[in-house]
Amino acid sequence: MKIYLKENGEWELFDVEKDSKELLERKILLGNDVCLGNDVRLGNDVCLGEGVRLGNDVRLGNDVCLGEGVRLGNDVCLGEGVSLGNYVSLGNYVRLGEGVRLGNYVSLGNYVRLGNYVCLGEGVSLGNGVRLGEGVRLGNDVCLGNDVCLGEGVRLGKGVRLGEGVRLGNYVRLGEGVRLGEGVRLGNYVRLGEGVSLGNYVSLGNDVRLGNYVSLGEGVRLGKSPIQIQGTKHLLYQYDYNQLGIGCEIHMIEEWKKNYKEIGKQHGYTDEEIKEYKLYIDLAAERMMKKEVTP
Numbered sequence: 248m249k250i251y252l253k254e255n256g257e258w259e260l261f262d263v264e265k266d267s268k269e270l271l272e273r274k275i276l277l278g279n280d281v282c283l284g285n286d287v288r289l290g291n292d293v294c295l296g297e298g299v300r301l302g303n304d305v306r307l308g309n310d311v312c313l314g315e316g317v318r319l320g321n322d323v324c325l326g327e328g329v330s331l332g333n334y335v336s337l338g339n340y341v342r343l344g345e346g347v348r349l350g351n352y353v354s355l356g357n358y359v360r361l362g363n364y365v366c367l368g369e370g371v372s373l374g375n376g377v378r379l380g381e382g383v384r385l386g387n388d389v390c391l392g393n394d395v396c397l398g399e400g401v402r403l404g405k406g407v408r409l410g411e412g413v414r415l416g417n418y419v420r421l422g423e424g425v426r427l428g429e430g431v432r433l434g435n436y437v438r439l440g441e442g443v444s445l446g447n448y449v450s451l452g453n454d455v456r457l458g459n460y461v462s463l464g465e466g467v468r469l470g471k472s473p474i475q476i477q478g479t480k481h482l483l484y485q486y487d488y489n490q491l492g493i494g495c496e497i498h499m500i501e502e503w504k505k506n507y508k509e510i511g512k513q514h515g516y517t518d519e520e521i522k523e524y525k526l527y528i529d530l531a532a533e534r535m536m537k538k539e540v541t542p
Contacts, residue, residue, distance in 0.1 A: 258288060273291045273292070273293075274291060274292045274293075275289055275291070275292075275293045275294075276293070276294045276295065277295050277299075278295055278296045278297035278298070278299065278315070279297045279298070280297055280298045281295050281297070281298070281299045281300075282299070282300045282301070283301045283305075284301055284302045284303035284304070284305065284321070285303045285304070286303055286304050286305075287301050287303075287304075287305045287307075288305070288306050288307070289307050289311075290307055290308045290309035290310070290311065290327070291309050291310075292309055292310045292311075293307055293309070293310075293311050293312075294311070294312045294313065295313050295317075296313055296314045296315040296316070296317065296333070297315045297316070298315055298316045299313050299315070299316070299317045299318075300317070300318045300319070301319045301323075302319055302320045302321035302322070302323065302339070303321045303322070304321055304322045304323075305319055305321075305322070305323045305324075306323070306324040306325065307325050307329075308325060308326045308327035308328070308329065308345070309327045309328075310327055310328045311325050311327070311328070311329045311330070312329075312330045312331070313331045313335075314331055314332045314333035314334070314335065314351070315333045315334065316333055316334040317331050317333070317334065317335045317336075317337075318335070318336045318337065319337045319341075320337055320338045320339035320340070320341065320357070321339045321340070322339055322340045323337055323339070323340070323341045323342075324341075324342050324343070325343045325347070326343055326344045326345040326346070326347065326363070327345050327346070328345055328346045328347075329343050329345070329346070329347045329348075330347075330348050330349070331349045331353070332349055332350045332351035332352070332353065332369070333351045333352070334351060334352050335349050335351070335352070335353045335354070335355075336353070336354045336355070337355045337359070338355055338356045338357035338358070338359065338375070339357045339358075340357055340358045341355055341357070341358070341359045341360075342359070342360045342361070343361045343365075344361055344362045344363035344364070344365065344381070345363045345364065346363055346364040347361050347363070347364065347365045347366070348365070348366045348367070349366075349367045349371070350367060350368045350369035350370070350371065350387070351369045351370075352369055352370050353367050353369070353370070353371045353372070354371070354372045354373070355373045355377070356373060356374045356375035356376070356377065356393070357375045357376070358375055358376045359373055359375070359376070359377045359378075360377070360378045360379070361379045361383075362379055362380045362381035362382070362383065362399070363381045363382070364381060364382050365379050365381070365382065365383045365384075366383075366384045366385070367385045367389070368385055368386045368387035368388070368389065368405070369387045369388070370387055370388040371385050371387070371388070371389045371390070372389075372390045372391070373391045373395070374391055374392045374393035374394070374395065374411070375393045375394070376393055376394040377391050377393070377394070377395045377396070378395070378396040378397070379397045379401070380397055380398045380399035380400070380401065380417070381399045381400070382399055382400045383397050383399070383400065383401045383402075384401070384402045384403070385402075385403045385407070386403060386404045386405035386406070386407070386423070387405050387406070388405060388406050389403050389405070389406065389407045389408075390407075390408050390409070391409045391413070392409060392410045392411035392412070392413065392429070393411045393412070394411055394412050395409050395411070395412070395413045395414075396413075396414050396415070397415045397419070398415055398416045398417035398418070398419065398435070399417045399418065400417055400418040401415050401417070401418065401419045401420075401421075402419075402420045402421070403421045403425070404421055404422045404423035404424070404425065404441070405423045405424070406423055406424045407421050407423070407424065407425045407426075407427075408425070408426050408427070409427045409431070410427055410428045410429035410430070410431065410447065411429050411430070412429055412430045413427050413429070413430065413431045413432075414431075414432050414433070415433045415437070416433055416434045416435035416436070416437065416453065417435045417436070418435060418436050419433050419435070419436065419437045419438075420437070420438045420439070421439045421443070422439060422440045422441035422442070422443065422459065423441045423442070424441055424442045425439050425441070425442065425443045425444070426443070426444045426445070427445045427449075428445060428446045428447035428448070428449065428465070429447045429448065430447055430448040431445050431447070431448065431449045431450070432448075432449075432450040432451070433450075433451045433455075434451060434452045434453035434454070434455065435453045435454070436453055436454045437451050437453070437454065437455050437456075438455075438456045438457070439457050439461075440457060440458045440459035440460070440461070441459045441460065442459055442460040443457050443459070443460065443461050443462070444461075444462045444463070445462075445463050445467075446463060446464045446465035446466070446467070447465045447466070448465060448466050449463050449464075449465070449466065449467045449468070450467075450468045450469070451468075451469050452469060455469055456475070457475070457484070458475050458477065458482050458484065459482070460482070461475075461482065461484050461492070462486075462492070462495075463486065463487070464486075464487065467487055474491075474531045474534055474535065476527045476530070476531065478520075478523055478524055478527055479520050479523060480494070480514075480516065480520060480524075481493050481494030482494065483524065483527045483528070483531060485531065485535065489535065491503055491528065491531055491532075493510075493524060494514070496510055496514070498510075500528070500531075500532045500535070503528045503532075504528060504529075504532070507521065507524065507525055507528060508521055511524060
């Protein structure tokens with residue numbers, strides 16, 4: 248088994264068995280049952296755990312550490328200080344920037360690009376062609392579809408699911424369990440609470456804020472933060488143009504004004520809570536009307 252190491256600024260071919268002393272001097276440690284493809288190039292202070300498999304044309308920078316059972320496809324390049332947990336799998340043509348950290352059982356598809364200092368929790372799965380900007384943080388069990396692109400400093404909570412072709416701007420924050428459909432677009436500094444669900448091709452502008460468990464249907468577009476009021480029981484929010492949601496109930500404003508008592512009683516609201524939410528409905532309706540007539 249042979250690998251390329253830099254010698255006086257040039258890459259030279261070394262035999263792993265015959266040149267073991269050279270590897271030790273460079274602090275290159277290879278675990279048992281390691282398998283390296285052709286034209287593999289290793290920096291100094293590299294550690295490969297037991298059962299690691301590297302494809303052809305792999306490049307590892309200095310201070311790289313790969314855990315047990317890691318699999319790297321062909322033409323993979325890892326920057327300096329990268330650390331991969333156990334049983335991580337990277338597809339072909341993957342590029343990881345400096346200081347990237349991947350937890351155990353992470354899986355990356357082909358043509359994935361991660362910026363510097365990206366950190367992925369355990370069990371994260373990224374589809375083909377995913378792009379993550381510098382400093383992105385993904386919690387455990389996050390799943391991103393193909394061709395997803397996240398800007399710098401994005402944070403995704405545990406169990407988030409993003410459909411194919413999703414685009415998130417810089418410094419977006421998504422709470423645990425958020426679900427975004429295909430083709431969703433979020434601007435910079437958007438904040439979504441826990442359990443938020445956005446249908447396919449929803450578009451939110453910069454600085455939009457949605458509270459916990461808000462749901463927006465397919466194709467909704469919000470340029471600014473919608474109305475949200477957290478009452479005694481459920482969240483009141485603007486679902487769409489001329490529509491309000493309270494909890495899971497979504498109706499036109501006029502229907503709320505007409506039937507708010509009956510809807511409240513059906514959901515176990517007290518008389519005081521029904522009066523409280525009637526005030527919220529009137530307040531939201533007045534604000535939405537002002538937005539509608541603003542030139």
